[in-house]
Amino acid sequence: MKTGWKFGRAALAVSLMVGVVGCAEGGIFGGSGEDEDIRVDTRPDTGNLLDAGEDAGEVGDDAGNLPDAGGEPDTNTEPDTNTEPDADITPDPTCADLLDTNSTWTLPLVGQAQLQARLAFDGEGVWVTYVQRPGESGTPERVYAAKMGCDAELLVEPFEVSTTPEARSIQPSLALSETTLFVVWTEDDVDRTIHARTFDLDGTPRQAESFAVTPILSSGDAINTIWQPDVAVLGDDEAILAASALTQEGARLVLQRFNADGERLLDGFFPYPVDLYGDQTDPSVAANDSRLITMSFVGGSSDAPRVYHGQILAGGTKATPAQAIVAHPTVAINRSGRLSKAQNNGRHWLAFSGGTGFGNTILVKDGSRMSVGSDYASSAVGNREALLGDVAASPTGGAVAWITRQSSSTALNVHARRFLANASGDFTSQAGRVDLHSGDQARMPYGVSIDHVAGSVYVVLWGEGSAPNTQRVQGRFVNLN
Structure with a gap:
């Protein structure tokens, strides 16, 4: 890599990223089709079946007039009008029937520690991706995944997602379509690349090996030295990757579209210049049903970082001008922005930490509004520093989860809070703050993770342990009413 680029916040970002990982651990867009479902009748010909061309209704007409076992014809030709379900048939329980909101659950430990976890709810259970730190000295970290049921019982046992044992696999992120689990992560190899793998929702892998999705520009150049990947779905079999890449100009947000078969789709590109928005780190990405992509990142300068967000339609190569998200005139510093993957009435929520x-405070704003304003919901804990975790959307609003600390050497506590919004995206009320973890040290690089389950119930994930080498993933279904 060339060494002529300026040092500054970009170099600091790399230094901090390596420290965190080591210690804590062109157009881009078109459609697809599906094969017809062809069914073949393999039953033997008994000589008594109706010809395939006969009216299927004749079978129903004759069905009530076959002779019974005693040789007497059945004279009852009235249709059965009983619509009540059979008493001995019990419907399968739904997630809402099984929800356990009284206990905190963990994942089986494979190795030494579990770091950098993220979650997503698929309607049946909670998918969790995380970094598994092995117990053997010199063995690289691996990306794992597992699926927890609504009754806090495992649906899919932990399994290894990454397939390159010679490199450290770190910083996983995930997204769900109706049929597919997408997982992306950073390979801490010589080039520092981004890899991905896709799965059916029962955990069946689509590929035996992971595939590279490191963006490739229209020039043919691959963007290496890249980290902090995030992913959002554009359809059942397509996704969009957002990451931060170190270039000669500085750290830049970069996008790359790819599909579930491991193919990059058209060119990757940089939507925003460094000279206008500064070094661009902590990227987040979301997409709606119309394939409108919303992205956020932390830009500005090292002494006055700002959260920016912008939008681009699938097929575009230049984003609309990003706007600084300044929730209140007195909030001079914004950090750690996150976008909700799901939507509230077509909008994604943007959450970030405001002030120093x-x-x-932790601030939440309608991410579909491309303007600066005072339309936000805020949460704070007196005399504690608030660090953003994650934000989730629901049909009636959403919820935010975050961590706080009293000093750099004291315990990190975990909090969550639900907010309500009207059809226009204006906040109408907030529920009381729920403290999920306190009195011990909770750690989770990049904060906690949250997603909506049903009604006022959300699932929250965090890490607990006095040090990175003892950290375990903790999860809980919680009613935020």
Whole structure:
């Protein structure tokens, strides 16, 4: 890699990223089709079946007039009008029937520690991706996944997602379509590339090996030295990757579209210049049913970072001008933006940390509004520094989860809070804050993770342990009413 680029916040970002990982652990867009479902009748010909061309209704007409076992014809030709279900048939329980909101669950430990976890709810259970730190000295970290049921019982046992044992696999992120689990992560190899793998929702892999989705520009150049990947679905078999890449100009947000078969779709590209928005880190991405992509990142300068967000339609190569998300005129510093994957009435929520020091706030804004304004919901804990975790959307609003601390050496506590919004995206009310974890040290690089389950019930994930080498993933279904 060339060494002529300027040092500054970009170099600091790389240094911090390596430290965190080591210690804590062109157009881009078109459609697809499906094969016809061809069914073949393999039953033997008994000589008594109706010809395939006969009216299928004749079978129903004759069905009530076959002779019974005693040789007497059945004279009852009235249709059965009983629509009540059979008493001995019990419907399968739904997630809402099984929900366990009283206990905190963990995942089986394979190795030494579990780091950098993210979750997503698929309607049946909760998918969790995380970094598994092995117990053997010198063995690289691996990306794992597991699926937890609504009754806090495992549906899919933990399994290894990454397939390159010679490199450390770190910083996983995930997204769900109706049929597919997409997982992306950083390979800490010589080039520092991005890999991905896809699965059916029962955990069946679509590929035996992971595939590279490191963006390739229209020039043919691959964008290496890349980290902090995030992913959102564009359809059942398509996704969009957002990541931060180190270039000669500085750290830049980069996008790449790919499909579930491991193919890059057209060119990757940089939507925003460094000279206008500064070094671009902590990317987040979401997409709606119309394939409108919303992205956010932390830009600006090292002494005054700002959260920006922008939008681009599938097929575009230049994003609309990003706007600084300044939720209140007195909030001078914004950090750690996250977009909800799901939507509330077609909108994704954008959450970030506003202000500095103790007593600062966690802010939530309608990410579909491309403007600066005071339309936001805020949460704070007195005399504690608030660090963003994640935000989720629901049909009635959403919820935000975050961590707080009293100083750099004290315990991190985990909190969640639900908010309501009207059809226009205006906030109408907030429920009381729920403290999920306190009195011990909770750690989770990049914060906690949250998703909506049903009604006022959400699932929250965090890491617990006095040090990275002892950290375990903790999860809980919680009613935020």
